[in-house]
Amino acid sequence: MVDECIFCKIVLRETPAEIVYEDNDAIAFLDINPRSKGMCIVASKKHFINFDENIELTSKLFDKALIVGEKIKKSLNPLSVSFSIMPAQVPHFHIRVYPVYKDQVPLFENKPIEISKEELNSLANKIRSAIVEWKGRQTKKVEEKPKEEKKEEPKKERSEEDVYWMKREMDVG
Ligand SMILES: [Zn+2]
Incomplete structure (x- = not known):
């Protein structure tokens, strides 16, 4: 801190925010001065500034940013989602996740869009429900894993081409 x-x-919950995702490394919340509706910040929980100070952690944060981006896409239905890291006003490592709409192309040099607290809350709820659904599925996957591991893989038939190359390798060797 x-x-x-x-x-x-x-x-630390000392400043309120519309948090949409949180785990041991990352926290994701809506930007209160967004460049497009539903723009999120995926920040490190631990304070550091530049991506190269802690590559391993930065990499985990990118994984989370991709998930948040995917859930934004699913829940808000933008044309696309763009991601950026840049030294900005807040010197605490974060990735910006911008939904891109036809009429809202979120460029850093553009002015923030006008948005009310109520609308921020309703956008956050939509993203949250997509994330909750995903988290539920993640837990299920982990539980089901041991079963999957027991399954034997069906033996693959060798194709004529494989046999040809195997023979050839034997000839050469
Ligand atoms: Zn900080």
Whole structure:
């Protein structure tokens, strides 16, 4: 925790935010000055500034940003989703996840769009429900795993081509 860091304060719940996802490494919440509707910030829970200070953690955060992006796409139905990291106003590592709509192309140089607290909340709820659904499926997958491992893989028939190459390798060897 770094004093006066707004993202550290969100992690500690000292500053309110529309949080849509959280785990041991990452926290994702809606940007209150978004460039497009549903724009999210995926921040590290641990305070650091630059991506190369902790590549392993940065990589985990990218994984989470991709999931948040996928859930934004599923729940808000934008044309596409774009991702960026750049040294911005808040010096606490984060990835910006922007939904791209026909009339809202979220470029950093564009002004934030106007959005009410109520609308932010309703967007967050939509993304949250997509994430909750995904988390449920993740848990199921883990539970089902031992069963899957017991399954024997069906033996593959060798194709004529494989046999040809095997013979050839034997000839050469
Ligand atoms: Zn911080």
